[in-house]
Amino acid sequence: MPLSDAIPAIFVLADGTTYRGWSFGATGTKIGEVVFNTGMTGYQEVLTDPSYCGQIVVFTYPELGNTGVNPEDEESSRPQVRGAVARNISTRPSNWRSTQSLSDYLEQYQIPGIYGIDTRALTRKIRIFGAMNGGISTEILDEAELLEQVQAAPSMKGLNLVREVTTPNIYEWSDPTNPVWEFNPACQEHSGESFTVVAIDFGVKRNIMRRLASYGCRVIVVPANTPPEEILKYNPDGIFLSNGPGDPASVSEGIETTKALLETHKPMFGICMGHQILGHALGAETFKLKFGHRGLNQPAGLQQRVEITSQNHSFAIDPETLPNGVVEISHLNLNDSTIAGLRHKSLPVFSVQYHPEASPGPHDADYLFEQFVQAMRAARRAGVATVG
Numbered sequence: 001m002p003l004s005d006a007i008p009a010i011f012v013l014a015d016g017t018t019y020r021g022w023s024f025g026a027t028g029t030k031i032g033e034v035v036f037n038t039g040m041t042g043y044q045e046v047l048t049d050p051s052y053c054g055q056i057v058v059f060t061y062p063e064l065g066n067t068g069v070n071p072e073d074e075e076s077s078r079p080q081v082r083g084a085v086a087r088n089i090s091t092r093p094s095n096w097r098s099t100q101s102l103s104d105y106l107e108q109y110q111i112p113g114i115y116g117i118d119t120r121a122l123t124r125k126i127r128i129f130g131a132m133n134g135g136i137s138t139e140i141l142d143e144a145e146l147l148e149q150v151q152a153a154p155s156m157k158g159l160n161l162v163r164e165v166t167t168p169n170i171y172e173w174s175d176p177t178n179p180v181w182e183f184n185p186a187c188q189e190h191s192g193e194s195f196t197v198v199a200i201d202f203g204v205k206r207n208i209m210r211r212l213a214s215y216g217c218r219v220i221v222v223p224a225n226t227p228p229e230e231i232l233k234y235n236p237d238g239i240f241l242s243n244g245p246g247d248p249a250s251v252s253e254g255i256e257t258t259k260a261l262l263e264t265h266k267p268m269f270g271i272c273m274g275h276q277i278l279g280h281a282l283g284a285e286t287f288k289l290k291f292g293h294r295g296l297n298q299p300a301g302l303q304q305r306v307e308i309t310s311q312n313h314s315f316a317i318d319p320e321t322l323p324n325g326v327v328e329i330s331h332l333n334l335n336d337s338t339i340a341g342l343r344h345k346s347l348p349v350f351s352v353q354y355h356p357e358a359s360p361g362p363h364d365a366d367y368l369f370e371q372f373v374q375a376m377r378a379a380r381r382a383g384v385a386t387v388g
Contacts, residue, residue, distance in 0.1 A: 009114040010141050011085065014132040014150050017125065018143040021116035024089045025106030027138040031149060032056040032082030033156045034134035035314070036123045038295035042360020043102070047084065047111075048075040050165035050203030051272060051312045053245035054156065056083040056134055057294075060123050064115075065102035068093025072178075075205040075359065079106060080165065080245075083136040084113040085122065112136045130290040131156070131314065156314060157288050161246030162254065162273070165203040166224040173199075173221055176214035177207070183363050186370060187214040194218055195237040195376045200226065202244030202254060202273045207359035211366065212240065215373045225253045228260035237376040238267040241274025243355065248276035248286050248315055255280045262349065267375035269368070270351030272313055278351045279317040279342065282327055286315045289338070293353075296361040299334040300341070300354055306334065309354035310361025316353065317342070348375035 006022040013034060036058040037046055043064055046057060064086040084106065093101050106113055114136050126132075135150040176187070197217045199209065202224050212219050220234050224244075231239070239261050244251075251273075258281035261268065270278040276286050293311040300309045316338040319329065331341030331352060341352040350372075356365035 007138050008141060009112070009136060009138045010143060010146060011114045011117060011134060011136050012143050012146045012150055013125070013134045014147075015129065016143075016147055019114070019117040019122065021114045023112065023138045024086075024103040024115055025084065025113040026110045028110065028112055029135060029137040029140055029146070029149070030056070030082045030112050031133060031135040031153045033131055033314075034058060034085075034126060035131050035292055035294055036060055036126055037312075038297070039360060040296070042296065044069045044073045045075050045360045047079045047081050047106075049205055049312060050076050050080045051243050051245050053080045053161045053165050053203065054159065055081055055245075056085060056136060057081050058085040058119055058122055058126070060119060062087040062119070063090055064088070065090040065093060067095035068098025068101055069105045070097045070099045072097070075207060076165070079109050079111050081111060083111060085117065085119060085136070086113065086115045087117070087119045089113070089115045112138065126291050131292060157247055158250055159246045160250035162202045162224045162244050162251050165245060166201045167221055168223060170220065170222050170226070173209040173219040174213055175210060177210045182214065184214075184366055193377075195373060195380075196220065196234060197238045197240050197376075198222055198231050198234055198236040199240040199242055200224060200231070200254065200257065200274070202242045202251065202277070204242035204244075205355070205357065205359065207357040208242065208271065208355075211357045211369050215369045217373070224251065226257070228257050231257070231261065232264065236266065237380060238269065238372060240372075241268065241270035241277055241351070243272035243274060243312075245273070247288075248273055248280060251277060262347065265347055267348040267372065267379055268350075269372040272353060272355060275342065275351035275353050276313075276315055276317060278349070279322075282344075283321070283323045285318045285321040287318050288315055289313075293333060293335075298354060300331045300352075301334060302329065302331055302341075307331075307364035308362045309340075309356070309365055310358045311354045313353060348379060
């Protein structure tokens, strides 16, 4: 659109730094923790990822909206971010799958955005000083007035946002990855073999459930506050702990449920928030990273294997608090050596800090779903042998 038709917008950080630009998406005022994502693609998946609930996302890629949006690429039922920040916005998408422009999509869900600001300078500021609260507004253009609201907003540390994104009802997910997009022929080997997985929804992404279904899993999704007795009524072959937003230490019900489920010795697989909650259930603690890990090219590994992974998180497990002799570190983030994966030494339980379903992102870590299936298969055979 010509700048003569653009609506002025203001973006203020908690330290008083102010950026002035132009509005896209909805008008109004939204406040959240400001974080940046370094991905060069997949903005719709980022915007609809429940792990971003409560946050304003700065996109480091210089132009957003080129491919528009479409229902197939949503990771949840709506955008989950508080706001979006971009250098430039394409108002005329060019892609055969597009059904709507990015700006119209965000306006539909009352999500404001701002463009026309120096996102490189903003990203450098977050890297140097850390993630902090910020506010976007088209109605409060006085920076001092908006700053007052930003500084009054709660910190992400100690915030339980899972209750805002978890499902209110139990439901079953059966849709696998669309065959057109299937990249792993090994999934076809699971035809006729089915495993029941109860997924505890801390903010689960749809493509995680698609990957589980592609590997032969019947996925029953339950709210984050579901008691262990209710979960065990489904006689699951395995338990899945999903990704999600906020401070994992504040999700006390999820931690207590995971502790109880560990006593069943059933196979368990955690991703992102699920990884952190598993760490708490095992007795470890988490801490807030300076600016987190958000992007599609985060290297993770240990010893001779390196995976390029998709990550999105603010917190990490403190290695000094891991219980001795109980778990081992299976992966490290190779940028800063924080824990990126755990494995229980005696139980079929493991977790990773990244997103192996990779939507968006690389497919290096898809094998973890296969490992989960193998653990459930082994547990089932051991149970049959015991009964026999």
